[in-house]
Amino acid sequence: MTPTGRATAPGDDLRTWVPICAYADLIPERGAAALVAGDQIAVFRTFDGRFFAVGNRDPYSGAYVMSRGIVGTRDEEPVVATPMHKQVFSLVTGVCLDDPETALPTYPTRVTDGTLEVSVE
Amino acid sequence: MRIVVAGYGPAAHRLVETLARRGFTGTITVIGEEPRPAYDRVALTSYLKGTGAGELTLPDPGASARVLLGDRVVRVDRGRRTVTTRDGHEEPYDVLVLATGSAPFVPPVPGAGRAFVYRTIEDLDAIRAASAGATTGVVVGGGLLGLEAADALRGLGLATHVVEMGPWLMPRQVDEGGGAVLRGHVERLGLTVHTGTGLDRIEDGRVVLADGTSIDAGVVVFSAGVRPRDELARRAGLPVGERGGVVVDEGMRTADPAIYAVGECALAGGMVYGLVGPCNAMAEVAADRVLGGSASFTGADLSTKLKLLGVDVASFGRLSGALDVTYMDPVGGVYKKLFVSDDARTLLGGICVGDATPYTLLRPLVGRELTASPSDLLFAGAGGPRVDLPDDAPVCSCNNVTRGEIRAAIAERGATDVPALKKCTRAGTSCGSCLPALASILAAEGVAQDKALCEHFAHSRSELFDIVRVRGITTFSRLIAEHGRGRGCDICKPVVASILASLDGGHVLEGERAALQDTNDHFLANIQKNGTYSVVPRIPGGEITPEKLIVIGEVARDFGLYTKITGGQRIDLFGARVEELPLIWKRLVDAGFESGHAYGKALRTVKSCVGSAWCRYGVRDSVGMAIALELRYRGLRSPHKLKAAVSGCARECAEARGKDFGVIATETGWNLYVGGNGGFTPRHAELLATDLSDEELIRSIDRFLMFYIRTADRLQRTSAWIERIGLDHLRDVIVGDSLGICADLDAAMERHVGGYFDEWRATVEDPEKLRRFVSFVNAPGTPDPSIVFETRRDQITPVLVEVTRS
Ligand code: SRM
Ligand SMILES: Cc1cc2nc3c(=O)[nH]c(=O)nc-3n(C[C@H](O)[C@H](O)[C@H](O)COP(=O)(O)OP(=O)(O)OC[C@H]3O[C@@H](n4cnc5c(N)ncnc54)[C@H](O)[C@@H]3O)c2cc1C
Ligand code: SF4
Numbered sequence: 059m060t061p062t063g064r065a066t067a068p069g070d071d072l073r074t075w076v077p078i079c080a081y082a083d084l085i086p087e088r089g090a091a092a093l094v095a096g097d098q099i100a101v102f103r104t105f106d107g108r109f110f111a112v113g114n115r116d117p118y119s120g121a122y123v124m125s126r127g128i129v130g131t132r133d134e135e136p137v138v139a140t141p142m143h144k145q146v147f148s149l150v151t152g153v154c155l156d157d158p159e160t161a162l163p164t165y166p167t168r169v170t171d172g173t174l175e176v177s178v179e
Numbered sequence: 180m181r182i183v184v185a186g187y188g189p190a191a192h193r194l195v196e197t198l199a200r201r202g203f204t205g206t207i208t209v210i211g212e213e214p215r216p217a218y219d220r221v222a223l224t225s226y227l228k229g230t231g232a233g234e235l236t237l238p239d240p241g242a243s244a245r246v247l248l249g250d251r252v253v254r255v256d257r258g259r260r261t262v263t264t265r266d267g268h269e270e271p272y273d274v275l276v277l278a279t280g281s282a283p284f285v286p287p288v289p290g291a292g293r294a295f296v297y298r299t300i301e302d303l304d305a306i307r308a309a310s311a312g313a314t315t316g317v318v319v320g321g322g323l324l325g326l327e328a329a330d331a332l333r334g335l336g337l338a339t340h341v342v343e344m345g346p347w348l349m350p351r352q353v354d355e356g357g358g359a360v361l362r363g364h365v366e367r368l369g370l371t372v373h374t375g376t377g378l379d380r381i382e383d384g385r386v387v388l389a390d391g392t393s394i395d396a397g398v399v400v401f402s403a404g405v406r407p408r409d410e411l412a413r414r415a416g417l418p419v420g421e422r423g424g425v426v427v428d429e430g431m432r433t434a435d436p437a438i439y440a441v442g443e444c445a446l447a448g449g450m451v452y453g454l455v456g457p458c459n460a461m462a463e464v465a466a467d468r469v470l471g472g473s474a475s476f477t478g479a480d481l482s483t484k485l486k487l488l489g490v491d492v493a494s495f496g497r498l499s500g501a502l503d504v505t506y507m508d509p510v511g512g513v514y515k516k517l518f519v520s521d522d523a524r525t526l527l528g529g530i531c532v533g534d535a536t537p538y539t540l541l542r543p544l545v546g547r548e549l550t551a552s553p554s555d556l557l558f559a560g561a562g563g564p565r566v567d568l569p570d571d572a573p574v575c576s577c578n579n580v581t582r583g584e585i586r587a588a589i590a591e592r593g594a595t596d597v598p599a600l601k602k603c604t605r606a607g608t609s610c611g612s613c614l615p616a617l618a619s620i621l622a623a624e625g626v627a628q629d630k631a632l633c634e635h636f637a638h639s640r641s642e643l644f645d646i647v648r649v650r651g652i653t654t655f656s657r658l659i660a661e662h663g664r665g666r667g668c669d670i671c672k673p674v675v676a677s678i679l680a681s682l683d684g685g686h687v688l689e690g691e692r693a694a695l696q697d698t699n700d701h702f703l704a705n706i707q708k709n710g711t712y713s714v715v716p717r718i719p720g721g722e723i724t725p726e727k728l729i730v731i732g733e734v735a736r737d738f739g740l741y742t743k744i745t746g747g748q749r750i751d752l753f754g755a756r757v758e759e760l761p762l763i764w765k766r767l768v769d770a771g772f773e774s775g776h777a778y779g780k781a782l783r784t785v786k787s788c789v790g791s792a793w794c795r796y797g798v799r800d801s802v803g804m805a806i807a808l809e810l811r812y813r814g815l816r817s818p819h820k821l822k823a824a825v826s827g828c829a830r831e832c833a834e835a836r837g838k839d840f841g842v843i844a845t846e847t848g849w850n851l852y853v854g855g856n857g858g859f860t861p862r863h864a865e866l867l868a869t870d871l872s873d874e875e876l877i878r879s880i881d882r883f884l885m886f887y888i889r890t891a892d893r894l895q896r897t898s899a900w901i902e903r904i905g906l907d908h909l910r911d912v913i914v915g916d917s918l919g920i921c922a923d924l925d926a927a928m929e930r931h932v933g934g935y936f937d938e939w940r941a942t943v944e945d946p947e948k949l950r951r952f953v954s955f956v957n958a959p960g961t962p963d964p965s966i967v968f969e970t971r972r973d974q975i976t977p978v979l980v981e982v983t984r985s
């Protein structure tokens with residue numbers, strides 16, 4: 059399987075990319091927390107090999123735990139459920155599918171030489 | 180309008196309830212002789228098994244009726260329309276309803292005054308008190324109630340005899356062949372049976388039978404029939420039957436249009452009905468008439484089912500007919516007979532002993548065209564032909580609920596399970612014998628729809644369990660590819676993780692399984708509100724050495740954890756960050772502990788009391804047994820969490836009857852209770868088996884747990900599961916092996932016990948698994964800066980992070 063990040067968009071070259079971890083370090087459908095310039099970010103690898111990065115803070119409980127949620131799908135959308143009270147968020151848009159008023163910040167990802175990178179700008 | 184009701188038993192209760200439900204606006208005064216409001220007399224025997232009087236009390240009937248308890252109506256003045264009570268109270272009425280029930284018949288033999296009867300809670304209190312100093316008991320009467328009473332005496336520890344005048348037991352319900360098989364069952368329970376002989380006299384400590392036999396008897400109970408309490412009507416000059424009972428018409432009205440009679444005191448259509456179903460039906464008819472309706476009572480189903488420990492006896496419809504089909508297996512203790520019309524097309528009735536499945540399924544079909552050959556119908560139930568019931572077929576005869584009403588409750592009122600059906604229709608709330616029928620109707624109505632676990636699986640948990648087991652599936656990916664869709668969610672993934680763990684053990688963090696676990700299972704600890712975790716070292720049975728207590732204290736001190744004694748006899752250590760968990764476990768493992776499951780759907784704790792080692796009352800080693808059980812079942816993954824307790828005597832200091840399985844020591848063994856629950860919907864556990872040896876106890880619990888694991892729904896505690904399948908069915912399966920799966924269940928538990936390992940130790944020892952216990956993948960040395968504590972009562976407490984939503 060070829061690791062792919064979010065589709066490259068115009069302007070990506072101008073971003074600052076921060077290396078997070080090796081591709082192989084992430085278990086499929088499980089997340090990990092990363093600290094990037096003082097922000098907590100949750101990174102996930104889905105079953106089909108894509109990577110996503112969202113904010114690690116669960117907006118409902120205020121705890122920094124999104125990386126520990128269960129990853130799956132709703133309809134076709136890849137999602138993560140907060141481990142606290144199980145609200146479900148899209149990994150693509152960050153929007154809470156149970157309550158579209160609430161969303162997690164999302165961050166672009168890519169894989170370079172087997173390393174997962176995130177941009178926080 | 181002023182209504183006065185004399186008597187406050189089930190019939191009076193149903194009358195008041197019906198009036199309230201239908202918006203009656205007058206005043207109601209109920210005068211009851213017993214010191215308590217109406218209770219479920221059908222379930223009376225459970226009082227001796229520990230059900231509290233409060234639990235037997237029928238629900239508040241919902242009317243602002245004035246209820247006078249502990250007083251008796253002694254006179255009715257029909258001219259002035261008043262009743263007078265023993266305490267001298269006078270009450271005027273526009274309508275009087277007699278609901279005085281019946282009284283046990285006490286045969287006029289010498290010494291009858293020494294005997295007890297079996298009708299009220301006070302009767303049972305007296306029997307219990309007398310049994311405390313006795314070793315032997317005699318029940319006079321081998322009918323339905325007599326056998327129930329005999330079994331109760333046996334449960335009180337008395338060597339018990341049953342004396343029946345008729346030629347065999349339950350002569351009114353079963354024929355000679357059925358009687359013989361029934362006798363075999365009753366004798367196997369340890370009761371001694373004397374038939375074809377009456378009682379001559381009762382003396383101090385013994386009874387003498389008409390044939391001269393003398394039996395030691397510390398306690399004697401009469402259960403030789405009942406007599407309607409029609410004395411008020413007699414004295415008021417109202418017609419009563421030759422053998423008793425207040426004569427009423429189809430509208431339940433006596434000869435005086437202002438006076439009705441309902442329940443066991445009434446003689447309706449020339450019959451007195453001694454079953455709660457018809458009594459309730461009469462009450463509803465009378466209520467309707469009082470409100471100006473025209474309902475009528477034209478007779479009722481006399482089906483009965485004996486609620487005797489482990490023995491099914493049932494009869495329904497007519498017990499004679501032109502043709503009959505009989506199946507008899509004296510070795511297996513099964514006797515079944517169906518009566519059909521002479522053209523063999525209509526079912527007339529039947530008798531079942533040892534297996535009441537045909538009763539539940541065929542009772543509603545009485546008087547109807549047969550749907551299969553009579554011999555096939557005898558095996559209706561497991562594997563037999565499917566029986567479809569018409570809408571007007573009665574399903575619950577205790578509460579007069581038809582198939583059509585159940586259908587409506589499902590279709591229109593959204594009932595999707597047995598508890599919901601009980602709530603909306605009252606079906607199944609009395610004797611419980613219709614519970615299997617309710618479950619099969621739900622299935623027939625396609626409520627299967629609702630069992631879909633989530634959008635990814637159209638199956639229920641128990642169906643998935645069977646799929647995984649039968650097809651030998653070992654991964655989530657294969658299961659969802661072949662039987663589901665998408666990639667799962669927070670509902671189905673933990674369920675599948677639990678099924679895989681129940682079936683073939685292995686570490687919860689092994690390979691793909693790691694991705695299925697909810698956060699607690701994933702970090703092998705309980706998440707707290709600020710994202711830290713708690714650790715609860717296992718303390719089997721609550722027994723712990725001073726050295727180990729000190730270790731727990733040291734670990735808590737060294738890692739700065741908050742400590743609290745839990746309600747489950749262990750110590751919870753809170754506030755550990757993910758990266759600290761393996762370090763904490765390491766310390767515990769080195770000191771001989773394992774961390775415990777305070778998380779996960781698995782065995783939590785087996786609580787114990789002090790027991791016979793120290794307690795002056797203890798009769799058995801409850802601590803030893805609790806430890807053995809906790810070690811046997813630790814790590815067992817199940818549909819919901821499992822809790823247990825063992826008490827060393829009936830004082831029950833371990834609160835075993837509030838647990839999924841509870842064990843209480845007796846002089847002669849262990850009593851096993853199942854299906855208890857605290858939590859959201861508390862429920863007392865029910866007695867499954869008595870006087871078990873250590874081995875029998877463990878085998879029974881093994882099967883109970885494995886059967887639960889196989890068949891319960893997601894997040895269904897054993898209490899709700901038993902409500903759904905019925906205690907009788909459970910007992911049939913795990914004691915009588917009615918499904919032939921006990922060997923399988925036993926083997927599954929052996930696999931669990933043999934395959935158990937300490938999952939925390941295994942994690943600490945595996946560098947691959949340890950890699951996930953870091954604060955940040957890219958900054959493992961930096962602790963999570965959002966975790967902040969302050970000090971309260973000398974310990975840490977999380978500082979609440981302000982909740983804002985972006
Ligand atoms: C620690 C403890 C409270 C205490 O300090 O005493 C506790 C704490 C929690 N209970 Fe409990 N329960 C604790 C004893 C009980 C008891 C009493 C008992 O076990 O004797 C009950 C009622 C008995 C029962 O379960 O039938 C109890 C009924 C519940 C329920 C309701 C269950 C129900 O059937 O309605 C939940 C919710 C659930 O499981 O879905 C729950 C859930 C929880 C959770 C797991 C909630 C959560 O997800 O965070 C709590 C987390 C524990 C932790 O972080 O360590 N807890 N909980 C007790 C741990 C006992 C132990 O050593 O294992
Ligand atoms: C142990 C046992 C098990 C049973 N099992 C079953 C079963 O499995 N299935 C089944 O269908 N039925 C069963 N029954 C029968 C069922 O309980 C009765 O049919 C039902 O209780 C009848 O209700 P009732 O209200 O007519 O009479 P009762 O329950 O007898 O109530 C009448 C009440 O009126 C009071 N009373 C009497 N006279 C007066 C007065 N003058 N003034 C004031 N109060 C008065 C009495 O004290 C009593 O409280 C069982 C009964 C017993 C005892
Ligand atoms: S249940 Fe009985 S044996 Fe156990 S502590 Fe209480 S009194 Fe003692």
Ligand code: FES
Pocket residue numbers: 574575576577578606607608609610611612613614
């Ligand atoms: S038949 Fe007795 S409760 Fe339904």
